[in-house]
Amino acid sequence: MSDxxxxxxxxxPQAQAESWAQALGARGVDxxxxxxLVLEPLSDEAERQAIKNCIVDVDLYQKAIVxxxxxxxxxxxxxxxxxPQLPTGIEWFAVGKTTADALAAHGVSVxxxxxxxxxxxxxxxxxxxxxxxxxxxEKIVIFRGQGGRGHMGEILRARGASVDYCELYRRGVPxxxxxxxxxxxxxxxxxxxxxxxxxxxxxxHLTQILNDVSVLTGEPLLADNWRQIALMVPGERVASLAKxxxxxxxxxxENATDNAMTRALEAxxxxxxxxxxx
Numbered sequence: 001m002s003d004x005x006x007x008x009x010x011x012x013p014q015a016q017a018e019s020w021a022q023a024l025g026a027r028g029v030d031x032x033x034x035x036x037l038v039l040e041p042l043s044d045e046a047e048r049q050a051i052k053n054c055i056v057d058v059d060l061y062q063k064a065i066v067x068x069x070x071x072x073x074x075x076x077x078x079x080x081x082x083x084p085q086l087p088t089g090i091e092w093f094a095v096g097k098t099t100a101d102a103l104a105a106h107g108v109s110v111x112x113x114x115x116x117x118x119x120x121x122x123x124x125x126x127x128x129x130x131x132x133x134x135x136x137x138e139k140i141v142i143f144r145g146q147g148g149r150g151h152m153g154e155i156l157r158a159r160g161a162s163v164d165y166c167e168l169y170r171r172g173v174p175x176x177x178x179x180x181x182x183x184x185x186x187x188x189x190x191x192x193x194x195x196x197x198x199x200x201x202x203x204x205h206l207t208q209i210l211n212d213v214s215v216l217t218g219e220p221l222l223a224d225n226w227r228q229i230a231l232m233v234p235g236e237r238v239a240s241l242a243k244x245x246x247x248x249x250x251x252x253x254e255n256a257t258d259n260a261m262t263r264a265l266e267a268x269x270x271x272x273x274x275x276x277x278x
Contacts, residue, residue: 005029006274008265009192011036011202020258028277029265032190034181036197036205038174039070039145042167051078054141054166059087061164062138063131067095067123067148072102074168075143095126098257123152136160146170147201173205178212186217194230194268198256200238203231207245232264 007030010017014035021031042048055078058064066072072094079086091111094100100110112129126132139162142153146167153163174180184190197203210223230249233239234256242250253264269276 004274006265006269006272006276007190007193008032009034009195011196011206012198013037013039020261023258024262024265032184032192034177034184035174036177036209037199037202038172039074039169040172041074041169042146047167051166051168052082054164055079055082058083058090058141060139061090061141063091063093063135063140063161065093065095065126065140065142065152066099066103067142067144067152069098069102071143071145071168072099072106074145075166076106078168091131093126093129093132095123096255096257123149127152127155132156133159138162140164141166143168171201171205173208177205177209178216181209182213182216185213185222192229193272193274194232194251194265195226196232196261196265197238197242198234198261200241203233203238203241203245230268232261232268234261 005028008024010021010031010033012035014033017033017035021033024031042051058079066075086108092103092108093112094103094110100113103110111131112126135156137160140156141164143166146169148165148167153165156163195206197206207223210226214220214222224246227246228248230251231242231247232251232253233242234253236252239250239252251264251268254260266276268274
């Protein structure tokens, strides 16, 4: 290993990025955070009424699936407002261990924990759960943000279930993202060795923000140049999106957890001879 510190740009929302950035910093990594995604509660009256209808009738569902820790946070705010105690008879499922742990913190017992704890941490993994195979005639609600993938609902409907989505929030581009990144590049003369994105939507926002920074800085080639920087993504699906977006060096982590992303960083650092202490 050389003495050169690995420089990592973390793009996930600030509240989720800080603990990982601190852990990386303790290992000698120069980690900077520029969030490219912000989670916003829905404000449109019709959208909020749709959420309320779903929450009020949640006891009519046999199964509930929560796709992320963010979905847990938003769902529990609504459920706490309308249900002093969660109704019984609902079987709860989570995509990934982080989501399962967040549900457990609210006192929710999660089914198919072997799938939730699996390293792949995907909806496809959860769909392998035995309890989700024979669902004909059952009502299932999926808690998620707006614009999520429809794959899970399609599969469950094909298995005979009636599936509703309860869309609780939207993912937006932080208004200060482009200026923050432009300041990091221009005023601090800093550029990463690798950029970490945690979802396909974060990748889409990053691409937009890089184009905006090109305009702000007056450097038309900046966006193309940054596509030459290594990009770390959680899984093969996002890796494919990254390659389609023009990124030339794609590092694939097993999933979006801090542990998996750190392991991928360790491998990258080792291959490039960056310092990365234990």
